[in-house]
Amino acid sequence: MFKKVDRQKVRRRKHLKIRKRINGTASKPRLSLYRSNKNIFAQIIDDVNAVTLVSASTIDKELRAEVTNGGNVEAAKIVGKKIAERALAKGITEVVFDRSGYIYTGKVKALADAAREAGLKF
Numbered sequence: 001m002f003k004k005v006d007r008q009k010v011r012r013r014k015h016l017k018i019r020k021r022i023n024g025t026a027s028k029p030r031l032s033l034y035r036s037n038k039n040i041f042a043q044i045i046d047d048v049n050a051v052t053l054v055s056a057s058t059i060d061k062e063l064r065a066e067v068t069n070g071g072n073v074e075a076a077k078i079v080g081k082k083i084a085e086r087a088l089a090k091g092i093t094e095v096v097f098d099r100s101g102y103i104y105t106g107k108v109k110a111l112a113d114a115a116r117e118a119g120l121k122f
Contacts, residue, residue, distance in 0.1 A: 011100075011101040011102065018098060018100070023047050024048070024096055025046065026049065028094050029096070030047060031043075031122065032045055033099065034100060038070050038071045039070040039071060040071070040076050041057040043055045044083065054087045056079050056082040056086060058070030060082075073106060074110075076107040076108070080111035080118070081117070081118045083111075085118055097122045099112075
């Protein structure tokens with residue numbers, strides 16, 4: 001008999017394994033992302049002080065005008081570019097990328113590539 005795989009549970013387990021190894025500091029914070037079917041969110045976090053330094057998402061007031069559908073690759077590119085711009089404005093140039101257990105394709109890859117093109121190093 002088939003057992004249905006709970007993909008969200010698998011992703012959470014992967015995320016916890018990744019978080020054991022990845023840690024953001026003040027000098028090299030962590031770029032974490034979360035994606036849903038309708039939106040994508042990105043944060044740059046200093047884990048030592050437990051502070052979110054910069055954030056961007058498709059539900060931001062600034063980005064709502066640019067984004068028609070928040071759950072596609074184009075929206076991920078816009079969020080990646082915006083998070084990099086905001087990080088560079090705060091003096092953050094280098095980060096550790098935390099894909100949060102998601103497979104590195106599609107929206108996740110688009111966000112990472114856009115952030116790299118805009119000037120973030122990881």
